[in-house]
Amino acid sequence: MDDFERLPTLTDVAKAAGVSPSTVSRYFRGLHIREPLRERVRAVATRLGYVPDPTAVALRSGRTNTIGVVLPQVANTFFSRAFQLMVEEARARGCAVLLLTHQEEQAAQEECLATLRRYKVDGVILTAVPGTTMDGVRKMLPRTPVVAFDRWFADEVDTVVLKNFEAARLATDHLLQHGHTQVACITVKPEIDSFKERTRGYTGAMVARGLRPQLVSADDYDELRDRVGEMLLALSEPGALLTLSNTATWSVLKACEDVGVASSSRALVGFDDFDYASLVQTPLTVIRQPVDDMVRRSVVAVFEQIEDASRRAAPKRISLDGELVCRASCGCA
Amino acid sequence: MDDFERLPTLTDVAKAAGVSPSTVSRYFRGLHIREPLRERVRAVATRLGYVPDPTAVALRSGRTNTIGVVLPQVANTFFSRAFQLMVEEARARGCAVLLLTHQEEQAAQEECLATLRRYKVDGVILTAVPGTTMDGVRKMLPRTPVVAFDRWFADEVDTVVLKNFEAARLATDHLLQHGHTQVACITVKPEIDSFKERTRGYTGAMVARGLRPQLVSADDYDELRDRVGEMLLALSEPGALLTLSNTATWSVLKACEDVGVASSSRALVGFDDFDYASLVQTPLTVIRQPVDDMVRRSVVAVFEQIEDASRRAAPKRISLDGELVCRASCGCA
Numbered sequence: 118m119d120d121f122e123r124l125p126t127l128t129d130v131a132k133a134a135g136v137s138p139s140t141v142s143r144y145f146r147g148l149h150i151r152e153p154l155r156e157r158v159r160a161v162a163t164r165l166g167y168v169p170d171p172t173a174v175a176l177r178s179g180r181t182n183t184i185g186v187v188l189p190q191v192a193n194t195f196f197s198r199a200f201q202l203m204v205e206e207a208r209a210r211g212c213a214v215l216l217l218t219h220q221e222e223q224a225a226q227e228e229c230l231a232t233l234r235r236y237k238v239d240g241v242i243l244t245a246v247p248g249t250t251m252d253g254v255r256k257m258l259p260r261t262p263v264v265a266f267d268r269w270f271a272d273e274v275d276t277v278v279l280k281n282f283e284a285a286r287l288a289t290d291h292l293l294q295h296g297h298t299q300v301a302c303i304t305v306k307p308e309i310d311s312f313k314e315r316t317r318g319y320t321g322a323m324v325a326r327g328l329r330p331q332l333v334s335a336d337d338y339d340e341l342r343d344r345v346g347e348m349l350l351a352l353s354e355p356g357a358l359l360t361l362s363n364t365a366t367w368s369v370l371k372a373c374e375d376v377g378v379a380s381s382s383r384a385l386v387g388f389d390d391f392d393y394a395s396l397v398q399t400p401l402t403v404i405r406q407p408v409d410d411m412v413r414r415s416v417v418a419v420f421e422q423i424e425d426a427s428r429r430a431a432p433k434r435i436s437l438d439g440e441l442v443c444r445a446s447c448g449c450a
Numbered sequence: 451m452d453d454f455e456r457l458p459t460l461t462d463v464a465k466a467a468g469v470s471p472s473t474v475s476r477y478f479r480g481l482h483i484r485e486p487l488r489e490r491v492r493a494v495a496t497r498l499g500y501v502p503d504p505t506a507v508a509l510r511s512g513r514t515n516t517i518g519v520v521l522p523q524v525a526n527t528f529f530s531r532a533f534q535l536m537v538e539e540a541r542a543r544g545c546a547v548l549l550l551t552h553q554e555e556q557a558a559q560e561e562c563l564a565t566l567r568r569y570k571v572d573g574v575i576l577t578a579v580p581g582t583t584m585d586g587v588r589k590m591l592p593r594t595p596v597v598a599f600d601r602w603f604a605d606e607v608d609t610v611v612l613k614n615f616e617a618a619r620l621a622t623d624h625l626l627q628h629g630h631t632q633v634a635c636i637t638v639k640p641e642i643d644s645f646k647e648r649t650r651g652y653t654g655a656m657v658a659r660g661l662r663p664q665l666v667s668a669d670d671y672d673e674l675r676d677r678v679g680e681m682l683l684a685l686s687e688p689g690a691l692l693t694l695s696n697t698a699t700w701s702v703l704k705a706c707e708d709v710g711v712a713s714s715s716r717a718l719v720g721f722d723d724f725d726y727a728s729l730v731q732t733p734l735t736v737i738r739q740p741v742d743d744m745v746r747r748s749v750v751a752v753f754e755q756i757e758d759a760s761r762r763a764a765p766k767r768i769s770l771d772g773e774l775v776c777r778a779s780c781g782c783a
Binding site for chain 2: 163166168169181183190191192194197198200201204208213214215216217218220225228229231232234235236256257367370371374392393395396397398
């Protein structure tokens, strides 16, 4: 371990700054020390490259000032934006964020949780693989505070989600108000909890008007693209489409390209607003999720748990409203 | 630390599996043990939720099987795609990946490196903030293998980059071959090394034809969007645009929307291909970076360093070709 022999210690910093070791220690625990000592310690620590040993910090404070975030992936603008905001929110609280991704695989999720346990993170924000149970998570993280983001998986966990059912109903009703009677609902992995709720909302709106729901689903986005392409070429295909994620929206637009059908010939409402939604050939009508608010509530919830060491608070379920943003693809404008 | 009292130990696993502790230890070090013992250890470890203590593992093997990745951000499809591939490549080598982001801030980058040092990662892949020096990195990570991804910052570090100069020259020449004589080059943060190289390539192509280069730059994408909007409204504005990143391309398209100018009225070639490049109103001609290959080379380089404990290999600089993908925005088709 020669790496660490060369690293400066707290005592080195104290000597070089001309202060007591306990002053340096106070500085790194975020406690008050008066100027100009504070600035002197900061400058010397930076110059020497001193970083407190996390094990020592954890032993003193019980905290590593690190939050773990486990997401399916970041090649999806909803999650990449959410992660960016989590980093900002955690940083404002003096915490680093470690991101790990599970690609919707149970085994990969277990590895992520195992890594976060090894690294003794203070709390975890988790968008769980379908089928995740409380027992499964607690086996990997016996006591670490956990917040479920975007997907519910157990009532015992603080959960921050979109009002998925209501938002899907709103989107479907909007298409139906445009006079469509055939609306297909398009998604990957319908077993994901938020997609399940959205599907329920869609089905509810269809059935309420005596219409037959039609679900087009697949296990991944390439397969979905092919399946939508086939549907677009079928004679009796629906005139309107509801996509349950921004990546499903992308699959539909690529499928139109694949089979040479103008995407403008189909009414479309998609879940998730994103950077290019207004820039595609027919600007997209979408359900915008309150990502900022969802992230803020998740981060607040995880820090509340971290500070409530006795875990006396009852688990919270926070559901936030989606907003219908009308552009051209639904038939408006 | 009661969390850890409740966690199963290696001895618990050995007892429950009816094998010796050294067999369990061998299993978790990836060494050969014969079936059915191997399967028994795996099953019992999963059932009990046993995870080896990383400190103990690190003491034995000197490794934590964790790679740190430090990127500017992931709300940029180039980086989100790169990260996703890094996770896959590292996972194939039995390693977890921790992602941290610095948002182009030097202080945030130092915090990221400090976190990775605390967590004793085996290696780091870094897209560095402009102004990063070898000394600065070595102060935070005295000996950890480091690979520079997408941006050079010091000759002493293995570096994997696009042939930025050549790719920008290719893109500019293509616009000039379409007969344009006024081409503006649009970027944020021109001090970023890869943008510097691209600007050099653009300038070279312009000057070679006796044309005057015109650089439009800003410190962030909102400011860039406003600045491009002003340029589009100016009388003498250029007929063609070269954008140095996919986010600069987005700024241009949004600026066109802002000021009510059809983006199709300007020829455009942009750096970075991305999911929606073919789906915007005028499909975009782009320089496609070989992201997969860039990632693979970076991961190979970091593992080579990890395994070459004596660090005898000379630092490598790997530069890969960009590809011009012609769609409609340049004037082709």
